[in-house]
Amino acid sequence: MTEKGVMRAALCARYGDAAAVAMQEVPRPVPGAGEVLVRIQASTLDSADRRIRALDMPPGFGPMARLAFGFRRPRQPIFGTTLAGTVEAIGPGVTRFQPGEAVVASTGAAQGCHAEYRVISERKAIVAKPEALGFEAAAAVIFGGMTARFFLEEKAQVTKGQSVLVIGAGGAVGIAAVQFARAAGARVTACCSSGKANWVLAQGADAVIDYRAAGWPEAHHAAFDMVIDTVGAVPARQAARLAREGGTLVVVSASLRDLLALPTLKARTGRVVVGGMVPDHPEGLARVMAHAEARRLRPAIGARFPLERIAEAHALIDAGHKAGSIVITMGPADLSAPS
Template identity: 35%
Template structure:
């Protein structure tokens, strides 16, 4: 089969399209003919080996996982002897970042726990754009943020993969949503249901009169002190992405930031959960959530896809068709 190989940490140019053997199945795995995959921030970490702390999981001197790619959608071609939830011909989607990666290829052997039946109302390309980003948003808002009906939610960096899902999931949870985006992304945020859209090139976060029950920092570079001032007395700030330095600040400064009052500061580490993938599927089939796809590339164009994604300006998701 054809697959993208990553044999050393580096740049998109180090990725090579080559022929490798179709993977053998273990008892709890299914062989999936991959129809589409997508890019997430963790794909950049696996490519570059940065931040260095990530190498503990990804390989110290070179990538532990030779075929990158976590999100995918495809068709079940064969099943292991212990598989009970799927049969040959099922159309599935999932996130393999916790079970070996490998979706930038024509076939992948996937643990059945990482997969769910794909949404009936989405194409393979649309389904591949869902798993990691949507589940990250769900876990941040529902689990870490405990968002409830009537609360005020601010999403800083609402136009990328996680942000576009966060707008929709926060609305599905009953929140009033304010999205902060650049000028070219205002229309997208409005189309996804944001109640208020702030163009950060025209208005500064500090100028907003509103305070929030939850601030989701998807791609925000504001000092934590500003986020703290914009929280309600019992509000929560959740760091999901953006500046690496802010992740460490949130983790290390959390005790001091939370010392006085009831404001909380949290860094989210997404966990691959089948139940959450199914919950997202149900929201999609109910018409409450939809993927936004910016660009689509073929398998042999994966290096170009990484180059584009690395720029940090994708509107929604970048998808790979296999």
Template identity: 30%
Template sequence: MKAAVYTKYGSPEVIQIIDVEIPSPKPNEILVKIKASSVTRADTMMRQGIPKFGRLFLGLFKPKNTTLGTGFSGVVEAVGSQITKFKVGDEVFGEKLFCNGCNADYICIAENVVLDIKPNIISHEEAAPVCDGFLTSYNFLKDIADLKPGQHILINGASGSLGSAAVQLSKVIGAKVTAVCSTKNIDFVKSIGADKVIDYKKTPIAKINEKYNVIYDSVGTLSYKESKKLLSSNGVFMTPVLSGQILYQMLFNPKKVKFAATGIKKTEELKQLFLDLVGLYKQGKLQTHIDKKYSLPDIKHAHHYLETGRKVGNIVVVNP
């Protein structure tokens, strides 16, 4: 089978497509033939080894985990002897973290992790990125911000994977949404539910004259110092993008500034969030927007496109 790997930090050109043996499932695992997998900004940051202090965990001089991709959707090809929930032929989707990347033809994954039957109202391409955009943003909105109906949230980077997920989830929760994006994406962000859209090219953060219960900087381009005047007395500034500045601000403003790595939550907590999302998809309350699709041999091009900053929604790798 084919798999995308990188053995050193660098540009998209460090990515290689290699041949490896199809894995065999352990007793508690299923073998999935991948139909679609996600490509995310987090993938590009790990490939680059940035921020550099992150290499303390990723690998100081070269990556410890050389595979790419976390979100996937596919078809069960084989099951281990202890499997009770899934059978051969089931269409499944989910997320596999930290090992054996999903930008590949096959993966083995344990039954009890972030994994479920794919709702039949969405395609494999629409299912593959759910755990990257929606799961991360849902964790921030529900568990970190505890966003409530009627509260007002500002979402920066509202047209990206995390941001577009946050807009939809905030509306499901019942919050008022002000979204920040570029001119060309205003109509898209309005179409997914934003109550108000701010064009950051015309209205910088310093000129916004409103108060928000939550500011969700999904792309890591805002600073708390500039944003704090926009927060209500009990407001929270949060971001999934780690930086030295955020670490510093968290140290001195732990109740106001929040960062979290969703992937390191307890498996049972992640799975419950994921199952909540599955239910919302089944009800037709969420939609995945796909910007571009690539084949596995062209995954370098997907990483190049991600680094332009022009992505709207999600990018997926599609396998035949």
């Protein structure tokens, strides 16, 4: 623990590789009116953090990235969009939280969670952490859970008996989609690398397709009621045709060209097409926590790193095959907590 008034944080001073991120002591934030100061116990390093640090956007989005995130270097040098921790202090006028309360938050594009403390408005996506979930477990379900829930529950409304293909099932969003669709009573086929097949089956998939195998994707034409693509490696037009006529394609990640063509894709393919950006609102986060408490979403933690070793976590994510969530821990190990 650092002395009062300062905190340890991982700062990214430039766009680039994992070595661009280093630990520093910075001023500890102070909660203003309506704000909550959270002492963070756990966060995650997600695809969103890597995309910004490496300026590695889906094809077509590159030119917009510096405008959005900072021209010469990241405008927000502290990455991290998820946190689980304890309310340390509250600012004037806060009514929803008390010091000592365990909370989770999703900070989205504002980031700032790879640090010991973060201030967040009580009106943003911050909710009570269920007691049944430890800090690491709670942090681990936020990013993938928010995304899978938004697309499968709110937008595409997956239902019992449907056959669902999840492309990119080995990642944070994909594995949450596998769990979520399975909990809804769907029959789930997971598309991932062969090395993750057993892990993905253990997470609830009924069948696995290796995306490097002969016949992928052509051999699976019109084979599913719903296809959720979290990778964008298959062109959207082809991914849509993996669903049957009248079925649904859910586009989580795609090139700018494919995204611009989504509105006409339904007419061209006869499939319903769903896309969009996941909003960071408290209701969505509360739903994710309720699903996690009911074990419909479960933490799938591929690796853990203490905050001091976050550069190693960045190097791992750069390899491109992370499994589920990478948890970043700030406090002592969460060994007693359920996961």
